[in-house]
Amino acid sequence: MGAKRYVMSAEERYFFDLNGYLVVRNALTAEEVAECNAAVDHFAELVSTRSVDTGGLAGGSSVLKGTQGRKELTGMLGWPAPYRAPFRRLLIHPVVVSRLNEMSGKGFRLDHGPLLIGAEAGAEGHRLHGAGEPFSQSVWYHQQNGRMYCRGVTVAWQLADVHKGDGGFCIVPGSHKTREPTPAGVRSVDDPMDLVVQPVMTAGDVLFFAETATHGALPWKGGHERRSVLYKYASRAAARATGRHFTPETRWGTWVRDLTPEQKAVLYGPGVHTGRNFPRLDSDGEKTRVV
Amino acid sequence: MNAKERYLWDLTGYLIAREVLSSGELAAANEAVDRQRDRMQVGDDNLGARDSHSLRGTGRPTMHGLLQWEPPYCEPFRQMLVHPAVVQRLNVMCGTGFRLDHGPLLISGVKGTEGLTMHGAGEPHRPHVAYHHQNGQTYCGGVTVSWQLADVNPGDGGFTCVPGSHKSGFPMPPGVRTCDDDMGTVVQPSMRAGDVLFFMDGAQTHGTRPWQSERPRRSVLYKYASRTSIRGGPARDLAPPEIYWGEDLVEGMTPEQRAVMFGPYSNHGSEVPFLAVDEHGNVCIER
Numbered sequence: 001m002g003a004k005r006y007v008m009s010a011e012e013r014y015f016f017d018l019n020g021y022l023v024v025r026n027a028l029t030a031e032e033v034a035e036c037n038a039a040v041d042h043f044a045e046l047v048s049t050r051s052v053d054t055g056g057l058a059g060g061s062s063v064l065k066g067t068q069g070r071k072e073l074t075g076m077l078g079w080p081a082p083y084r085a086p087f088r089r090l091l092i093h094p095v096v097v098s099r100l101n102e103m104s105g106k107g108f109r110l111d112h113g114p115l116l117i118g119a120e121a122g123a124e125g126h127r128l129h130g131a132g133e134p135f136s137q138s139v140w141y142h143q144q145n146g147r148m149y150c151r152g153v154t155v156a157w158q159l160a161d162v163h164k165g166d167g168g169f170c171i172v173p174g175s176h177k178t179r180e181p182t183p184a185g186v187r188s189v190d191d192p193m194d195l196v197v198q199p200v201m202t203a204g205d206v207l208f209f210a211e212t213a214t215h216g217a218l219p220w221k222g223g224h225e226r227r228s229v230l231y232k233y234a235s236r237a238a239a240r241a242t243g244r245h246f247t248p249e250t251r252w253g254t255w256v257r258d259l260t261p262e263q264k265a266v267l268y269g270p271g272v273h274t275g276r277n278f279p280r281l282d283s284d285g286e287k288t289r290v291v
Numbered sequence: 292m293n294a295k296e297r298y299l300w301d302l303t304g305y306l307i308a309r310e311v312l313s314s315g316e317l318a319a320a321n322e323a324v325d326r327q328r329d330r331m332q333v334g335d336d337n338l339g340a341r342d343s344h345s346l347r348g349t350g351r352p353t354m355h356g357l358l359q360w361e362p363p364y365c366e367p368f369r370q371m372l373v374h375p376a377v378v379q380r381l382n383v384m385c386g387t388g389f390r391l392d393h394g395p396l397l398i399s400g401v402k403g404t405e406g407l408t409m410h411g412a413g414e415p416h417r418p419h420v421a422y423h424h425q426n427g428q429t430y431c432g433g434v435t436v437s438w439q440l441a442d443v444n445p446g447d448g449g450f451t452c453v454p455g456s457h458k459s460g461f462p463m464p465p466g467v468r469t470c471d472d473d474m475g476t477v478v479q480p481s482m483r484a485g486d487v488l489f490f491m492d493g494a495q496t497h498g499t500r501p502w503q504s505e506r507p508r509r510s511v512l513y514k515y516a517s518r519t520s521i522r523g524g525p526a527r528d529l530a531p532p533e534i535y536w537g538e539d540l541v542e543g544m545t546p547e548q549r550a551v552m553f554g555p556y557s558n559h560g561s562e563v564p565f566l567a568v569d570e571h572g573n574v575c576i577e578r
Contacts, residue, residue, distance in 0.1 A: 006568040078540040092547050094568045105418070106565040106577070107558055110551050135425045137386060137432070138519035142423075144416045145460065151418055151519075179426060236563065237419030237521045239555040244537065245529045252525060255359050262373045266391045269529075270521045270555060280387045283375035 006094040008102045016103065017143055020176035020213030021199070027095045028157070028204035032086065036159050037227065039083040040073065040116060047073045047116075052124055057217070059127030061188035066124030066219045073116040076229070087114060091231065096155055099208055100233055103150045107236035111152070112273075114231045116159075119220035125167065128187045128196070128216035132178040138240050138272050139211035141176040151238040152211035159227035162201040166222035169207065170198045175214035182214055189218070211240075242271030262288050292383045300384065301429055303454035304422070304495035305480070305488065311376045312438070312485035316367060321440050323357075323364035324397060324509065330354050331399065339407035339499065343469035348405030348501040354397040357511065368395055371438055372513065380489060384434050385517040392433070392516035393524030399509055400502030406448065409468045409477070409498035411491070413459040419520040419557055420493025422457040431457075432520035435492040440509035443482045448500035449508050450488065451479045456496035463496055470498070484509075493522075526556035530563070547574050
């Protein structure tokens with residue numbers, strides 16, 4: 001693979017800005033794919049399967065429902081050597097660095113992940129999420145004076161082929177720029193309006209997609225196992241995950257214990273994965289209160 | 292935040308809420324500052340004026356740590372932190388879940404105290420502090436709330452800004468940055484003690500004129516951010532990979548792998564190494 005592969009071309013910029021996703025073909029050799037798959041196989045006992053009993057990821061969609069949940073595996077970067085090595089290489093693979101320097105800007109960072117998503121035939125899909133409207137501050141896409149600024153980009157390495165009609169990742173091209181609400185039928189894919197695309201990929205390809213684009217997964221229909229490893233990147237000063245120092249005490253120190261709940265509420269760290277009990281403030285103009 | 296305020300904020304990039312503090316609240320805050328005056332630190336001359344001729348002067352006096360002062364002196368500043376006038380407006384400006392990023396910082400000034408070169412702008416776009424308006428909703432990644440503990444009359448100096456610059460798509464001319472040739476674009480709002488100023492920190496071009504009044508300047512600045520934006524404060528100390536993710540996860544990583552494991556913040560001090568790909572296709576730390 002020549003060094004030209006490690007430069008984001010004008011055609012790739014056009015495609016990503018237009019569609020909100022990009023597939024770079026043959027980023028991994030067959031040997032590199034095999035090394036990743038062998039490491040995953042070694043930790044097969046750690047793979048979990050999501051339940052579909054309580055609705056699952058299909059979110060009530062008749063099109064996306066399945067007979068079983070998707071499979072998940074995490075923690076690859078912290079695995080013992082040598083199993084972590086291939087996933088640490090993917091973390092800063094030159095194909096990734098060259099594209100993310102353009103998409104998210106220099107200083108981009110891993111926000112969370114990697115997460116291996118697996119599926120066997122019959123696995124449910126994932127209701128489509130994300131869009132340009134309503135505005136999402138954490139994953140905002142912006143283009144100005146010839147530069148792209150995408151606050152959240154997911155890089156999905158393909159460890160297995162994805163043929164036409166197999167299912168898996170799907171996206172509404174251009175939806176990162178939409179200013180109108182997404183119709184419910186598109187979210188559920190019950191009435192996709194011919195807008196939902198399922199890219200065809202082969203093992204070793206790498207998919208980049210703007211988190212703010214409307215995306216999800218179609219039920220897996222392939223005769224082989226789906227295997228995709230997702231790294232969730234963010235621009236330098238954006239946060240989705242809250243990290244280990246989220247609470248006021250862990251972030252600012254023990255002196256915050258004397259503060260009122262309202263005062264503590266503005267001292268939490270950044271991120272949107274806050275959990276349901278995260279305190280938000282409101283005021284009637286007379287008094288501030290936690291809502 | 293009423294429609295008039297939204298219009299002003301979207302149009303100009305700053306907003307002044309008048310007479311927010313009562314005379315009693317104002318007196319308590321000023322007394323606290325007076326009692327803690329030994330904590331005042333004075334910077335070097337022309338540290339902020341840099342290469343500007345117009346902004347030259349003596350070092351700027353500042354005080355930090357106001358929220359941690361012993362009671363009752365911390366109380367006025369803890370009340371300002373989540374004052375109803377702030378919460379109502381920041382819920383609109385930054386969105387709910389806004390947070391204190393860093394501060395508060397008391398900025399003082401005596402006659403002849405230097406100014407600060409103009410900084411921030413709509414171009415180049417900076418995602419963590421940028422301003423955006425969409426379908427009737429405004430959004431700003433970084434808003435500074437500046438409480439006035441003393442009057443600021445016309446010509447006194449202090450806070451200045453270029454109204455509308457948060458939407459500029461062109462680079463700021465050097466003369467505007469230094470105020471040596473500001474093209475008539477720079478304004479210095481007049482304020483009364485007890486007023487509170489909101490301005491887009493980083494999205495809008497702003498700075499400080501040298502202080503000209505015999506009466507000292509007293510502004511207390513709280514640096515807020517939206518839920519997903521990070522500028523500085525504790526984030527800088529928490530960013531190293533071993534702290535942000537934990538020793539176990541990053542043990543054995545190469546410098547290039549560690550580079551993408553730094554926690555989120557603006558990298559104001561350029562501590563975070565940037566990655567590049569060399570002509571051979573190797574990932575390396577950018578020099």
